[in-house]
Amino acid sequence: MNKAEKAYLILDDGTIFQGKSFGSDQTAIGEVVFNTGMTGYQEVLTDPSYCGQLITMTYPLIGNYGVNMDDYEAIIPHAFGFIVREHSDYPSNWRSEGSIDQWLKGHGIPGISNIDTRMLTKKIREQGTMKGMIVSGQKSDVELLELLEELKVTKDLKDQVSRVSTKNAFHCPGQKHRVVLVDYGCKAGILRELTNRHCDVRVVPYDTTAEEIIKLNPDGILLSNGPGDPKDVPEALAMINGVLGKIPLFGICLGHQLFALACGGDTVKMKFGHRGANHPVLDIEADLTMMTSQNHGYAVNEQALSGTRLKVTHTAVNDKTVEGLKHLDHPAFSVQFHPEATPGPYDSNELFDRFINLMDQHKLHITEQKKGANQYA
Numbered sequence: 001m002n003k004a005e006k007a008y009l010i011l012d013d014g015t016i017f018q019g020k021s022f023g024s025d026q027t028a029i030g031e032v033v034f035n036t037g038m039t040g041y042q043e044v045l046t047d048p049s050y051c052g053q054l055i056t057m058t059y060p061l062i063g064n065y066g067v068n069m070d071d072y073e074a075i076i077p078h079a080f081g082f083i084v085r086e087h088s089d090y091p092s093n094w095r096s097e098g099s100i101d102q103w104l105k106g107h108g109i110p111g112i113s114n115i116d117t118r119m120l121t122k123k124i125r126e127q128g129t130m131k132g133m134i135v136s137g138q139k140s141d142v143e144l145l146e147l148l149e150e151l152k153v154t155k156d157l158k159d160q161v162s163r164v165s166t167k168n169a170f171h172c173p174g175q176k177h178r179v180v181l182v183d184y185g186c187k188a189g190i191l192r193e194l195t196n197r198h199c200d201v202r203v204v205p206y207d208t209t210a211e212e213i214i215k216l217n218p219d220g221i222l223l224s225n226g227p228g229d230p231k232d233v234p235e236a237l238a239m240i241n242g243v244l245g246k247i248p249l250f251g252i253c254l255g256h257q258l259f260a261l262a263c264g265g266d267t268v269k270m271k272f273g274h275r276g277a278n279h280p281v282l283d284i285e286a287d288l289t290m291m292t293s294q295n296h297g298y299a300v301n302e303q304a305l306s307g308t309r310l311k312v313t314h315t316a317v318n319d320k321t322v323e324g325l326k327h328l329d330h331p332a333f334s335v336q337f338h339p340e341a342t343p344g345p346y347d348s349n350e351l352f353d354r355f356i357n358l359m360d361q362h363k364l365h366i367t368e369q370k371k372g373a374n375q376y377a
């Protein structure tokens, strides 16, 4: 390993890993999280929910099928850094259009390889997610200690949603249901599921108000996924309360957490979160377990739901955390996992059809609803 290729991963508990630099040689600080998916690294790196994070893949060989023009969840990668055991410089796949190294270089995102990702993952599982820094180039012990000090005093990011949300509203025309998609850091997969169902989609910035949304006269509102702590997006709560009961709502991941907060619930930070493509979830009503794609570090606190009109519809099989909610009085539901998959299994894809049905049902029964009949409980 020559000097220029050296890189370090510094954790704020004082652990220093030595590895090899790939991608950009810029320094990055972020929350170190692990993802257990065996494939899907391009979707993971471009998912805006990872903004502010340094992602460790537990699968040991990354990059072997390259990167392509189709598997983007956003135009650019939003993760702050990438940590792997080994990366492949010679991708081999008919869809490949370049190597992960070149691609990360092009986007200014640092990677570090030759890391004992098993040890790192165990550490995160035991101690919880922690702040880390990827820095490249040969460093002396004194320099490394200085960097550790710098890392320790670096404040956590709070503005991830405003960084990744669209600045201007845009329109994807369609013939059927009119949907407003509130972009907290929306994955392309969600937009694709709506347009595949011929929805007419207006994508709006995260701070769009209820009045502005109601003016667009949508049949339904989808609250997207997004990065960071849901409590950092207070703008969303007034908007959700302003449309709840008037327009059917579907929340995904951050959208689910914001829906819970707006309805009087609470969220908590998890020790190390759920990130991967094979998280089993129980659909309580159907008594059915499905495999889901997940990426979250916060969860809805089940105890805090007792005073609300929210009902838990889904739970995580592994740790029993809340994975889905529905409102008992209004046409609104949400899930913590990703029915759009990308990457991951499509077991829960029918939730988009459920949203379409909810919009149809709301249109048909709007008169009865005005009379007071409760059809959503």
Ligand SMILES: NC(=O)CC[C@H](N)C(=O)O
Pocket: 049, 224, 225, 226, 227, 228, 229, 230, 252, 253, 254, 255, 295, 296, 297, 298, 299
């Ligand atoms: N994918 C998401 O929307 C993640 C939601 C939130 N940022 C969390 O980590 O829990």
